[in-house]
Amino acid sequence: MYEKVVLTFIFVFLLIISYSIFMGTLDIRSYFFPHLKSPTLEPAPCSPDPPLRVYMYDLPRRFNVEMITHRTASESPVTVKDWPPWPDNWGLKKQHSVEYWMMGSLLHEGEDGESREAVRVFDPEFADAFFVPFFSSLSFNSHGHTMTDPATEIDRQLQVDVMEFLTKSKYWQRSRGRDHIFPMTHPNAFRFLRNQVNDTIQVVVDFGRYPKGMSNLNKDVVSPYVHVVDSFTDDEPEDPYEARSTLLFFRGRTFRKDVCLADC
Numbered sequence: 001m002y003e004k005v006v007l008t009f010i011f012v013f014l015l016i017i018s019y020s021i022f023m024g025t026l027d028i029r030s031y032f033f034p035h036l037k038s039p040t041l042e043p044a045p046c047s048p049d050p051p052l053r054v055y056m057y058d059l060p061r062r063f064n065v066e067m068i069t070h071r072t073a074s075e076s077p078v079t080v081k082d083w084p085p086w087p088d089n090w091g092l093k094k095q096h097s098v099e100y101w102m103m104g105s106l107l108h109e110g111e112d113g114e115s116r117e118a119v120r121v122f123d124p125e126f127a128d129a130f131f132v133p134f135f136s137s138l139s140f141n142s143h144g145h146t147m148t149d150p151a152t153e154i155d156r157q158l159q160v161d162v163m164e165f166l167t168k169s170k171y172w173q174r175s176r177g178r179d180h181i182f183p184m185t186h187p188n189a190f191r192f193l194r195n196q197v198n199d200t201i202q203v204v205v206d207f208g209r210y211p212k213g214m215s216n217l218n219k220d221v222v223s224p225y226v227h228v229v230d231s232f233t234d235d236e237p238e239d240p241y242e243a244r245s246t247l248l249f250f251r252g253r254t255f256r257k258d259v260c261l262a263d264c
């Protein structure tokens, strides 16, 4: 008698389970393979539409272009009219020039009808992200080369001043910088206060020097050294995704100086 009841119970239980799997109400795959996510949840691999709205802080020129022009200018931020060209003979410094090109592209408003991945907004209330136009790599290269160089003090002071400026901003306070973007391609960029910007989105060339809590793939962006990867200029078709027969990608490295450029 009891046997019958138990068997019936097991039968009904199995019936319910197989019915649920059949109807899709029980996702057994995610139970056994918790890392397998349903592909429909992945974001589409294309540029954002509408474009990302970026607010750029107004920083005095000593934080950016003054390190290129060496002209002591006013406290007013640089504009597209007095944006300096990148110096031709700056070979080595160019490898860290991502900060220069990012700022320049935000200043440049774009031609009519040009589609853009990111546009500058002047009201921080409408921003999706905040760009900090401090050339931290160039600052290290210009002011802070050796640890004992007295000019290092200028590099340190700029970092202190940037943080003082940001921590007063309610947008920084709101997110502890999580939606703030810092280009920091030189491994020594922002070295004095780097652990105050742990939460920010950093543009780096690799993760060789910093602990995971400070810099990692979940939040940061890896950009190649400018001299390592040639520009791909012919990238304007209407539907680049379909039109491309070649996949271009940057094969970054996890560790600095562990790079083979010739055949790998």
Ligand SMILES: *[C@@H]1O[C@H](CO)[C@@H](O)[C@H](O)[C@H]1NC(C)=O
Pocket (backbone or CB within 6 Å): 195, 196, 198, 211, 212, 213, 214
């Ligand atoms: C930033 O991250 C590093 C590494 O995880 C950690 O040692 C440091 O305490 C963090 N700094 C702050 C201010 O949280």
